[in-house]
Amino acid sequence: MVVRRSKQNKAILRVLRETTSHPTAVYIYEQVRKEMPDISLGTVYRNLGLLKQEGKILELGLAGTPNRFDGNTQSHCHFRCEQCGRVYDVDEPVDRGRDERVAQKTGFKIYYCGVQFRGLCKGCQS
Amino acid sequence: MVVRRSKQNKAILRVLRETTSHPTAVYIYEQVRKEMPDISLGTVYRNLGLLKQEGKILELGLAGTPNRFDGNTQSHCHFRCEQCGRVYDVDEPVDRGRDERVAQKTGFKIYYCGVQFRGLCKGCQS
DNA sequence: TTAGGTGCAAAACCTTTGCCATCCC
């Protein structure tokens, strides 16, 4: 199966790369629609799925809110606000050596390691 | 609003405490149904929601698979298999001091911090 | 030319909710 880079695919990846906001599929859909009014949400999901399989993006599963996508596939830290659902990047180092150690210990193959903080973001602490 | 501990609520919490498998709502439903055949899936979800609010359990959002629940609310490490969706506990220390540091730096309020590994579990490495 | 991609709409799936009966305190 040859990967054909459609313009929809490119646009979706571009939106994801141009933002640091970990958007939902619907947000991406709205952005892409500005320049490509006929694109459908199904196509957005389809391409997000492909990009994920290719390892170009990351899908973040969040209990209670629609999934979000991240153009940064490096292991890194996220903070998720339990109130508003937003996901912020946190600038903290991830211990790369640990991946090795855990892989050894468990026999699992590790592709990605992220740290996830949960709590309330500034705006949501009333 | 007084919290009344119904027997359904107790049974759901018990199932969650007795397993380390981070079950889905449906799995919990099936387990509880063995002793309480009339319980409905809606009730399971309702009680999981309540237990989550009380901070007695954790909900794990996983892209692509139904959410899973964890009776262990301590900050800890998970490994998630991208193939089969299973979630395993990983016995690695979580750096508690970092929560403080990140809270200071960002102004966010942090309730929980978990490390999430992704990859392939032993059984799924064909 | 042609496998793979798109748009559209319907389906599937997970989760939440409304309503009324039931159960505890």
Add this chain to the structure above:
DNA sequence: GGGATGGCAAAGGTTTTGCACCTAA
């Protein structure tokens, strides 16, 4: 008795899919 909870079923929201039509290689 009366508020909280449960069972049932319908609704809601997100994501996937089938199909006929395009399109990039």
